[in-house]
Amino acid sequence: MNQEAPLTDLLRRSQQGDVLATERLMPLVYTRLHSFAGAMMSHERSGHTLSPTALLHESYLRLFGADITWEGRTHFFRVAASMMRRVLVDHAKARGRNKRGGGAERISLDDPQQGIQVGDGGSGANILELDEALSLLARQDARKASIVELIYFGGLTYEEAAAALDISPATLHRELRLAKAWLRSALATEKQP
Template identity: 45%
Template sequence: MLQENESVTRLLRRWSSGDQKALDELIPVVYVHLHRLASGCMRGERPDHTLRATALVHEAYLRLVDSDLELRDRIQFYAMAARLMRRILVDHARSLNCEKRGKRPDKLVFDDGLFVGPQVDAGLVALDDSLNLLAIRDQRKSDIVEMIYFGGLTYEETALALKTSESTIHCELKMAKAWLYQDLSRNRGSAEADD
């Protein structure tokens, strides 16, 4: 595992320095972990979800490769992958919601196979809205939720990425979960009252 971690970090630094061959070497090294992250993200989704883990990995990877971010190490790389996977899942849910309401989505998805039916995941959209509100109030708590639940990072990896202790991560995650639960409950109650 240590050798893989060092390899990813070394390849990311070479790639960030402009070595495109490093990207070709990086793909097979990170693919399995990215697929594991995507599977973790998809575990929380409903069973009939039309987006699959492999498509999520490919889309996240394409977005990472097309970005101009300078990724220093594997933890930063996987944290960014987690953020992108969350964004992709939310964009997917929002586009399905637009289609269901007769509106055209803003973007066309690169893989038509991603959409099989008109199911909508309002829960993910609501969670994304709550996470965005939490980020306005406390960016670090939002980042912790994203890294652990969407990215599958451990408390130790999250602590390293955010340059803090594992006990701080544990404490802040508890507070973030309580805040999200309260916000989602409040919003669910007001949405039901509107119906």
């Protein structure tokens, strides 16, 4: 049996209220989700009030508190990446960061394999600016937005993201380059007076 089938079955059973399936599910996904959260948080400013474990737990609660029909393992991890992004954005908003930066962590689009990269404060975008630009991109091209989300927020490799979206790695690379160019343009336009 492939790796997808047991997880998909547990997701389906958990969604139907099977408590045992939910209990068996957590150990199967915890390590992977914790590594996603760790990759995201490792580049945050020192003293950040949200830890990787807290990010994971908040995301996990939201995942299983939502009414989602799980389509399988890849769908689960795509939604988890999106949920972690939402938790980070909600956390930034709750901390009262203003939209234009003012001390908020900076994010660079240069190295997706390292997750979200925080710059020195002088370049890049903060999480709120990136979220806004990514939401605009999603309205124009959902797949490109999903690619960015899976790689930057989900910590997936290029190959994993390509498999999750059922596209070739070459297509993923091409669309990621276009998405990054679009995001840089949108972020630069947003910063102009």
